[in-house]
Amino acid sequence: MDLRHLRYIVAAARNGSFSAAANEFNARQPIVSKRIKEVEDELGVRLFERSTAGARLTLLGEDFVVDARRVLDETEHMARHAKASRAGTLGHVVVGFYKSLSAGAFRAAVSCFRKQNPDIDIELVELPFADIAAGVISGALDAAIVLGDAGKCAMFKTIGLWSEHLVIALPKDHPLADKPIVYWPDLRGERFLVTVRDPGPDTRSTRRRNAGLPGR
Structure with a gap:
């Protein structure tokens, strides 16, 4: 007995005729x-x-057809599930990220992805970069969204997703406060407060790269 037999039986029951089946x-x-x-x-x-x-x-046939329909429905469901998984439209994805990315473009991108792919479950895990890198290497994370240079992720395949403007907070009476745009050279000699944890290290690297500013 195989699925073809079951399909013939269900069709004959539905049509009341072997010829119609x-x-x-x-x-x-x-x-x-x-x-x-x-x-x-x-x-x-x-x-x-x-x-x-x-x-x-x-009477026995009626009971059999109930079970046959269930088997055929479950088989069809498994086939659709397998095809969707292969096509990347179904599954579970674990993504590592920084807390600082929990808003803005990242949140909008996740929301858009979920709407377009309702059958893919995204699990977001907030971690510092060192743990994110370890998670990707071990397979605990399927992907990661990080800030800064792709160079620090040289061991991984990276794709640029978006760019964001940096915003600087200044006292109202600061000489640069009235400027619509502040360039990196304008910030020489200024003292910065950055976080020890991510994305603080990325911020310090960006300062050094763009303006040769000290990394403190």
């Missing part, structure tokens, strides 16, 4: 009758009462 599958009626008889012989029961008017389920 054969037409549904573009098959010859004797073939459908033979396949259904094979199942009856294998089980040792009669599933249909045959007559010149068609085919009617027996």
